[in-house]
Amino acid sequence: MPYAHRPLILDADTHMMEHADWLPAFADPDIRPRLVPFAGKDARVRALAADAVARAEARRGDATLRAEAEAEFMSMKFKGWHGLGAFDAAERRRANDLMGFGAYLVFPTEAFNQVIAASDPEVLAGGIRALNRGLADFCAEDRRMGGVGYLRLADGPDSALAQVETISSLGLPYPDAAVVIRYEGPRGGPGMRETHRISEVVAHMNALGSDFILITDGRYSGASNGFIIGYLAPEAAEPGAPLALIENGDEIIVHVSQNRLDLNVPADILAERAARFRPPVVDALPDFPYLARYRRLVGPVDRGAII
Incomplete structure (x- = not known):
């Protein structure tokens, strides 16, 4: 969606078109x-x-073919894989010059589908790492481009913090996103660990132009800052809790004045998720019998988390 802002031309929704060898090149061995x-x-x-890769390779050493590709790009004859700079960073810089873009966000296309199709959690995590590395590499030589980083839904602050710090270290923005940390309530923790550290990283990324909010059934301290929604009830570890049914990419509507969150997912899909839901395997805490008893007996946080 290109739009003008003062002397700049901005594009909030542009894509790169990955090819078969793109994602593996950035993945761990x-x-x-x-x-x-x-x-x-x-x-x-x-x-x-x-076919697009073959055409791009042919025009790298041929000025006539490059000129033809630029003319076709400006006439919008070719888009997608055959568009100028679809997957080639040098060509994309030239396309930016031709279009006069001052800044824009870059989203992945086919590689994103390739990543989220993974059924193995380890492969999903590795694919996301590769995707973020590739986006950062594609945008590295042209500061007009901002590759949009991706996070997995996190079942704990350690995992969430590691992912957010990785995104930050790559210099990728992450607009209009919620970091959801669950299974950190009284029963899920057990107890409620502090999520202050990740709130600091989120606040730092917001200062760099991202638009994060943090949503958790855990707790945070008075030293935390930024838009944080915590102490959610029912917590994810309680049977039937909507928080446990959230999946990556879901839209969450925040009603601040009503003190309510809505998961904007059709009821039939939520019912399907609930039917196949299995709670994560948790440590039985054999060396801490009182903590295991606490997990079993503790009440909900909105009623004081008492036994």
Whole structure:
């Protein structure tokens, strides 16, 4: 969605078009062979991407072909994989010059589908790391571009903090997003660990132009800052809690004045998730019998988390 702001031309929704070799190039060696194949069973998409790669390689050493590609780009003859700079960072810088863009956000396309198709949590995490590295690399030489980083839904502050710090270290913005940390309530923790550290990182990223909020069934201290929603009830560890049914990419509507959150997911989909939901395996705490008893007997946080 290009739009003008003073002397700048901004684009809040532009994509890069990855090809079959793109994501593996940024993946850890142990993850690379386990990635979901590019484009899955869609032979048409694989053929389009392969043809676009061949065309891009041909015009790298041919000024006439480059000029033709630039003219086709400005006439909007080709978009997607065959557009100028679809997956080539140098060509994308030239496209930015031609269009006069002052700044824009860059989203992944087919590689994102490749990542989220992973059923193995380890491969999903590795794919997200590769995706973020690739976006950062694509945007590194042109500060007009901001690759949009991705996070996994986190079942604890340690995992969430590690992901947010990784996004920050790559210099990627992450607009209009909620970091959801669950299973940190009285029963899920057990107890309620402090989430102050991640609130600091979130506040830092907001200062850099992201728009995070933090949502958790855990707790935070008076030293925390930023938009934080905590002490959620029912906590994720309670049977039937909506917090346990959230999945990556869900829209969460925050009604501040009504003290309420709405998960904007159709009821039939939530019912399907609830039917296949299995609570995460937790440590039985054999060396801490009183803590295990606390987990079993503690009441909800909105009633004081008492036994």
